[in-house]
Amino acid sequence: xxxGIYFDLRNAPPWPQDPARLYGFTLELCEEAEHLGTxxxxxxEHHLFDDGxxxxxxxxxxxxxxxxxxxxxxxxxxxxPLHHPVEIAEQVAVVDLVSDGRLELxxxxxxxxxxxxxxxxxxxQRYRLTDTRVAELRAIWAEGRVTPAPVQPRIPIWLGYQxxxxxRRAGRMGEGLLSATAALSEPYAEGLREGxxxxxxxxxxxxxxxxxxxxxxxxxxxxxxxLAYQLDxxxxxxxxxxxxxxxxxxxxxxxxxxxxxxxxxxxxxxTPDEVANTVRARTAGAPVETVFFWVSIGGMSExxxxxxxxxxxxxxxxxxxxxxxxxxxxxxPRG
Numbered sequence: 001x002x003x004g005i006y007f008d009l010r011n012a013p014p015w016p017q018d019p020a021r022l023y024g025f026t027l028e029l030c031e032e033a034e035h036l037g038t039x040x041x042x043x044x045e046h047h048l049f050d051d052g053x054x055x056x057x058x059x060x061x062x063x064x065x066x067x068x069x070x071x072x073x074x075x076x077x078x079x080x081p082l083h084h085p086v087e088i089a090e091q092v093a094v095v096d097l098v099s100d101g102r103l104e105l106x107x108x109x110x111x112x113x114x115x116x117x118x119x120x121x122x123x124x125q126r127y128r129l130t131d132t133r134v135a136e137l138r139a140i141w142a143e144g145r146v147t148p149a150p151v152q153p154r155i156p157i158w159l160g161y162q163x164x165x166x167x168r169r170a171g172r173m174g175e176g177l178l179s180a181t182a183a184l185s186e187p188y189a190e191g192l193r194e195g196x197x198x199x200x201x202x203x204x205x206x207x208x209x210x211x212x213x214x215x216x217x218x219x220x221x222x223x224x225x226x227l228a229y230q231l232d233x234x235x236x237x238x239x240x241x242x243x244x245x246x247x248x249x250x251x252x253x254x255x256x257x258x259x260x261x262x263x264x265x266x267x268x269x270x271t272p273d274e275v276a277n278t279v280r281a282r283t284a285g286a287p288v289e290t291v292f293f294w295v296s297i298g299g300m301s302e303x304x305x306x307x308x309x310x311x312x313x314x315x316x317x318x319x320x321x322x323x324x325x326x327x328x329x330x331x332x333p334r335g
Contacts, residue, residue, distance in 0.1 A: 001283070003317035004040030004292035005033055005309060006076065006207055009054040012229055012299025019052060023060075025302055029295060029309050030064045033071070036313035040072035040104065042207070042292045045079050047115045049237065051299070058091040065099035073099055076178060076207060076292070077108030077160040081129035082119045085136035086146055092137075093150040101151035106178045107133060108160035113241030127166070134159070134173055158205060162263060171195060171202065180206030180279075181261050185286035205290035208282075210268030211297060212275045212311045222304065223269070223297065224252035230298030231255065231264055272311065276319035291320070 007026055011017055030041050041064055043057035054060060057075045064073050073095065078088065088105075096103040109126040110116065116123040134157060140146055141155065158178035159170040164187040170177045171191020177184060189199040211227075213219045228250055235247040252267070260266040261282050268278050279291055293312055296305040 001279070001288060001320040002039035002290040003312060003320055004042055004072070004074070004290055005029075005038055005312060006042045006044070006292045006294045007054070007060075007296070008044045008046075008294070009060070010049070010051040010230075010296075010299055012051050012226075012233075014229060015299040015301070017299075023063075025305075027063055027067050029306065030071070031067050032306070033309055033313055034068045036310065037317065038071055038313045039317070040074055040290060040292060041068070042074045042076040042104075042106070044076055046112070046237075047082075047118055048112075049233070051233065058088075058095055061095045061103065062098050065095055065102065068099075068102075070102075072102050072104055074104030074158070074205075075106045076158075077106040079110040079115065080107040080133040081110055081121050081126045082115060083133075085133055085140060088133065089137055089140040089146050092155060093146065093148055096150035096152055096155065097148060099151075103150070103152070104156045104158060105137075106158040106160055108178075112237060117241065127169075130159070131169060131173065134175060158203075167191065168194070171197070174201070176203040176205065178206055179204060180208065180283050180286070180288050180291050182283050182286040182288070183261075202287045204283075204286055204288045205292075206288070207292050207294070208268050208275075208279060209264070209266070210275060210278075210293055211308060212270070212272055212293070212316050213308070214271060214311070214315075216270050216274075219304075220256075220269070222300075224256075226298035226300050227252045227255065227267060228298075233298070234264055272315035272319055275316060279320060 009026055011019055011022055043060055045057045046053040047055050057078055061073050092103060092105055107130060109130040113123055158176040160178040161167055161170055162179055167177055167184040167188040168191035171188045172195035174195055174197040177188045188202055192199045192202055211223050231250045239246060255267045256269050258266040268275055295309045
């Protein structure tokens with residue numbers, strides 16, 4: 001099993017940083033992580049966050065591509081309904097060319113009403129639009145309707161669906177499932193069969209919300225503050241633009257203690273051995289090729305972010321490398 005790192009470039013108001021420095025430092029971490037052997041870098045997308053959440057992951061992916069040589073570069077996720085298919089196809093081709101064939105395209109449906117209003121897109125159509133984008137992109141590249149063409153003859157597409165119905169749809173389309181939740185492997189396999197695809201061709205990858213440290217008790221007071229910020233802000237933004245009330249603040253201690261793989265419901269925290277055991281248990285029996293972790297949680301300091309990156313690359317990754325499924329990794333690195 002491969003281990004990657006994940007960035008959203010949030011500049012949390014309680015711990016403000018110079019935005020240019022934040023972007024530059026993140027690129028430094030991507031370079032350092034490659035030297036330490038990380039498998040992949042993943043980038044996410046949101047709009048109108050007051051902490052400057054990364055709004056254009058493919059733009060930043062091009063910068064990562066220019067600073068690295070072997071690391072895979074993925075979006076987790078690009079919000080497919082908010083982008084025209086030709087725009088996605090062209091940007092993907094540019095990043096794939098700059099990286100010499102290292103792009104992984106993760107697509108998601110989104111959920112925030114203000115983002116859809118900003119782009120003039122109907123929120124109620126988000127799942128249909130996401131599925132449609134996949135077919136459109138495959139046709140655009142196959143028919144050569146835009147130039148230049150990407151390096152990879154078939155760009156890896158992952159669908160960030162977190163429920164059984166979405167997993168089934170991802171399978172029917174024959175694409176990867178961007179989730180590390182083992183419970184979704186069966187509906188995903190059913191979808192692959194329904195779509196006429198070999199169930200053995202299924203590929204899963206996904207994020208774990210967590211933090212890995214050699215001294216959990218020492219670091220918890222600092223980590224818990226940033227975790228509380230991150231979860232509270234996500235929960236607030238989830239209901240923005242709706243009639244739902246803002247959820248009450250989370251208790252980081254309860255989140256840490258909860259054994260769940262639902263998004264935002266738990267936090268995998270502990271030593272490299274402890275986290276590796278949790279990852280193995282939660283992915284058991286599923287074709288999970290890659291897991292990735294946020295390097296910085298809710299505006300962490302540079303020092304803590306760098307230490308976490310190093311721990312992920314040098315301590316956790318070797319432990320999970322022994323959990324290989326015996327199949328090829330996401331894509332064979334080039335260069």
